[in-house]
Amino acid sequence: MTALIQHAIDAVSLGSLYALLALGVAMIFGIMNLLNFAYGELIMIGAYSLYVSRDLPWPVQLAVCLIVVIAASLAMDRLAFRPFRGASAPVLLVTSFALSFALQSLATVIFGSRAKGVSLPSFFDESITIGSVSFSSLNLVTVVLVIVLVGGLATFLRQTTVGVQMRAAAENFTTARLVGVKADRVIAVAFALSGFSAAVAAILIVAQRGTATPTLGVSPVLIAFVATIIGGLGSLYGAAFGGMLLGVLTVVLQVVLPDSLAPYREAFLYAGVIVVLLARPQGLVVVKALFERV
Amino acid sequence: MDAEGDPGSHGRLTVGATAGISTAPRPDGPGGVGGRLRAAGIKVQFQGLTAIDDVSCDLYPGEIVGLIGPNGAGKTTFVNVLSGFQEATEGSVAVDDTEIGDLSPEARAKLGVVRTFQGARLFTNLTVIENAEVSGVGIGLKRGAARQRAVEMLEAVGMTELAGARAGDITTGQERRLQVARAMAMEPRYLFLDEPAAGLNEEETDELIEVIEQLPRRLGCGVLLIEHDMRVIMGSCDRIVVLDQGKVIKVGTPAEVRSDQRVIDAYLGS
Amino acid sequence: MKKNGEKFLRAGWPAISLIGILVVVAVVGANLNPVNQRHTIEILINVVLVVGLYVFAGNSGVLSFGQMSFMSIGAYTTALFTIPVIQKAFLLPSLPGFIGSAELAPIPAALLAGAMAVVFGLIIVFPISRLSGLAAALAMFAVLVIVYQVGINWEAVTRGTRTMLGVPINTTIWSALAWTIICVLIAFAYQRSSSGLRLRATREDEFAAKAAAISIPRERAIAFLISAFVVGIGGYLYAQFQGAFTPAAFYTHVTFLTIAMLVVGGQRSLAGAVVGAVTVSILSFLFNSIENGVSAGPIHFAGRDGLSDTALAAFILLALLFRRDGIMRGREFELRRPGWMRRSGGGAVGGKPAVANTDPQAKEA
Incomplete structure (x- = not known):
């Protein structure tokens, strides 16, 4: 029983992190059809900003991370993606990949390829014990933070003008433009939000790993892609759901696979992804108007 | 109904010889023998x-049937059902009494049930001649035979000179003619x-209509024509739905349709 | 006779011109220093990989993040069947007997590498060819991850994360050139075939293709398997070039680099695949040599880790910025058509007759 609760906490915590990652990617995809590889590098930039500000008081350190990553995300849109508005999906994808590659290489130039240790406030490491169940406070922080963020995002999308415009743009960008939604502004807001989620993800990931490396963002962004696509492209809730599902599945596989197969855990996970794609090529949460009419 | 558009009293009388105008070999083509496409009780929700x-609606090889009605009347939806792009909620589609309602669009096309689209849908990055060749290789011809066809x-649509141009670079009028050439190369029944x-000026329309009016005789096929230009519809069609x-x-000859009060109210206006 | 010869030359020119480029690359490379001779082989291997990727992704318009899993299959097949038996007994003691005792010559090994890639392709092609767009790209990425994970964990066959070594080194500039030419010819023959034309039509418009009686999954599957074969050959060349490798050699880095090469060259033409692979490879070697430090007279420019990759990425970004459709813009190299063919019949058709993706024989058929 105890073990089960422990696993459940792990699963929900990992799922929350993945949902956060997926939201950051889906936000941009819904509006401009761009699967942004360089989202991973925003996380990487966040990690290094935590490293650079390691001697400052922790609230300042976290604030620096948020500000730097959001600024980087906005700069990314302005400098790299704006010239490519309207380009085809493969071109956008390769652009974002090249950008991601460039930022990784640049990080190698500046910080070297070896991992840099980053210390975060110690309360992330403490473990909390309730009855016979004990878990790290990081797990708790992750879950709470993601719930708050998703709630905040939902409120933002529903209550504010920009939020409503973003939803309209995600639904049908061309029409939204016709009714006066300012494309560049909406996209900039989306990049800011995406940057925000990357910054939070960076803090959580660094708190867990304790290091920053140039390739830190690669596997998170791939997880985000998978979650976004199986969740249903263009749907934020679908993406969050996809992320949660992926996190839970990862932990379930960890637990149920016999030792001899345990190393193949990721292989099983991705086999599951293929099955989901085959069964629901449009994703688990289908957005209407996605199907082209004859 | 002028002489050009009249394929004989009715399409079902069309026999082999009429199809012989086409110079290409037609190994698995219809050979101009009778047959019928029948859509019965189609409902789509x-x-x-x-x-x-x-x-x-019935369609016989050798005739041109007009399909008219105001925007949103369901004309394209009906064609989507006939060609397999839309599943019907109820009803059946049969060729020569063989039900084809469960077949995919590509399987129907192989049987000679062929369509064009609004807005042409050309293969824009292929050349003009490749566009027409796709039809031939689509129905299983070898590349050489497809090219010849x-x-x-x-030639039939007067586009020989443009053969090597990229299909994305041609004018709207040329696009429409190419689309018809593409459909013709499918050996349609x-x-x-x-x-x-759509989108053509009067002169271009006349040129295209001339080609379309020859289709039943040239290929021995039945044509279902959706068109808004009443001049075209009244001039070319044997029957109108x-x-x-x-x-x-209403279903009837152009003269009957023109004088039908419901049609005038719903579509033709006063 | 003369006319036939001319006709052949004209029809085959897109392939002949590319072979010409590859021969020039090989001949020039063979006369450079040993380091650049190695680079020359790498360029040719990259061409094979990108051409293989093009056969599927270029003709179908469906991007694949997983085509390099066939490279992995090809390379490991080569290793298992060509490492000398004595060494194999030592390196891979638990191999099944018939593999343990096999020791293939280069050409059979290459063909087997391609064939094994096709066999693996057959297992995954039916589900994959039913997916389109990003779902297909991602499903193939999942395949890549699975192949990689199996590679690093199946120690009995792949040595896991330990380096697979002892593969005989048979890839020379000339053997690489020969295989590259063969692969270019395969790709060219395929895209000219009726199946290739059908697939290119589905890339342009899926609905119109269906209306032309084309089965999209079927045509995609054919291209997918040919692509698997070519990329498998690329894996063979790589294995017999490096002699030693780990599963990481066939993972995300090579995947993204080959995709970038294809897109930079222009993914809609074979010429784009070849030109993209050659250009990006040469630039990457150039940037690499700068990274290792350059001395210009008294000024010494010290290199630094990551600089060459930064430069390469910047080049890819700039190339895309200025040529979204790639260097070749979807065109093949064509012989200039005679004047009477070039007359344009409609106002909208513009010039650029020297390179157009057209078959000049249109009228003679």
């Missing part, structure tokens, strides 16, 4: 909305043309 309701069809003259709000409100 999208999320509770009824797009078309109980629409029936494509050359003939481009039943051909559905969805607003083939009028749709309004998803229902057939």
Whole structure:
């Protein structure tokens, strides 16, 4: 029983992190059809900003991370993606990949390829014990933070003008433009939000790993892609759901696979992804108007 | 009905010889022998909305049938059902009494049930002649035979000179003609043309209509023509089916349709 | 006779011109220093990989993030069947007997590598060819991850994360050139075939292709398997070039680099695949040599880790910025058509007759 609760906490915590990652990617995809590889590098930039500000008081350190990553995300849109508005999906994808590659290489130039240790406030490491169940406070922080963020995002999308415009743009960008939604502004807001989620993800990931490396963002962004696509492209809730599902599945596989197969855990996970794609090529949460009419 | 557009008293009388005008070999083509496409009681619902309701229509090789009606009457939906791009909620589609309602669009096309689209849908990054060749290789011809057929069809629509141009670079008028050439290269028995003259000026329309009017004799196929230009419809069609709000409100000769009060009210205006 | 010869030359020119480029690359490379001779082989291997990727992704318009899993299959097949038996007994003691005792010559090994890639392709092609767009790209990425994970964990066959070594080194500039030419010819023959034309039509418009009686999954599957074969050959060349490798050699880095090469060259033409692979490879070697430090007279420019990759990425970004459709813009190299063919019949058709993706024989058929 105890073990089960422990696993459940792990699963929900990992799922929350993945949902956060997926939201950051889906936000941009819904509006401009761009699967942004360089989202991973925003996380990487966040990690290094935590490293650079390691001697400052922790609230300042976290604030620096948020500000730097959001600024980087906005700069990314302005400098790299704006010239490519309207380009085809493969071109956008390769652009974002090249950008991601460039930022990784640049990080190698500046910080070297070896991992840099980053210390975060110690309360992330403490473990909390309730009855016979004990878990790290990081797990708790992750879950709470993601719930708050998703709630905040939902409120933002529903209550504010920009939020409503973003939803309209995600639904049908061309029409939204016709009714006066300012494309560049909406996209900039989306990049800011995406940057925000990357910054939070960076803090959580660094708190867990304790290091920053140039390739830190690669596997998170791939997880985000998978979650976004199986969740249903263009749907934020679908993406969050996809992320949660992926996190839970990862932990379930960890637990149920016999030792001899345990190393193949990721292989099983991705086999599951293929099955989901085959069964629901449009994703688990289908957005209407996605199907082209004859 | 002028001499050009009249393929004989009725299409079902068309026999082998009429198809012989086509110079290309037609190994698995219709050979101009009778046959019939029958759509019976077609109903289509999208999320509770009824797009078309109980629409029936026969098409015989050798005739041109007009399909008219106001925007949103369900004309394209009906063609989508016939060609397999839209599943019917109710009703059946049969060729020569063989049900084809469960077949995919590509399987129907292989049987000679061929369509064009509104807005041409060319293969824009292929050349003009490759566009026409796709039809030939689509129905299983070897590349050489498909090329020969494509050359003939481009000739038929007067586009030989443009063979090497990129399809994305040609004018709207040329696009429409190429689309018809592409459909012709499919060896159709039943051909559905969805607003083939949309966006053309009068002169271009006349040129295209001339090609279309020759189709039944040239290929021995039946043509279902969706068109808004009444001059075209009245001049070229043997029969006309009028749709309004998803229902057939009149079937008849051009003269009958022109004088029908319901058709005038719903579509033609005073 | 003369006319036939001319006709052949004209029809085959897109392939002949590319072979010409590859021969020039090989001949020039063979006369450079040993380091650049190695680079020359790498360029040719990259061409094979990118051409293989093009056969599927270029003709179908469906991007694949997983085509390099066939490279992995090809390379490991080569290793298992060509490492000398004595060494194999030592390196891979638990191999099944018939593999343990096999020791293939280069050409059979290459063909087997391609064939094994096709066999693996057959297992995954039916589900994959039913997916389109990003779902297909991602499903193939999942395949890549699975192949990689199996590679690093199946120690009995792949040595896991330990380096697979002892593969005989048989890839020379000339053997690489020969295989590259063969692969270019395969790709060219395929895209000219009726199946290739059908697939290119589905890339342009899926609905119109269906209306032309084309089965999209079927045509995609054919291209997918040919692509698997070519990329498998690329894996063979790589294995017999490096002699030693780990599963990481066939993972995300090579995947993204080959995709970038294809897109930079222009993914809609074979010429784009070849030109993209050659250009990006040469630039990457150039940037690499700068990274290792350059001395210009008294000024010494010290290199630094990551600089060459930064430069390469910047080049890819700039190339895309200025040529979204790639260097070749979807065109093949064509012989200039005679004047009477070039007359344009409609106002909208513009010039650029020297390179157009057209078959000049249109009228003679």
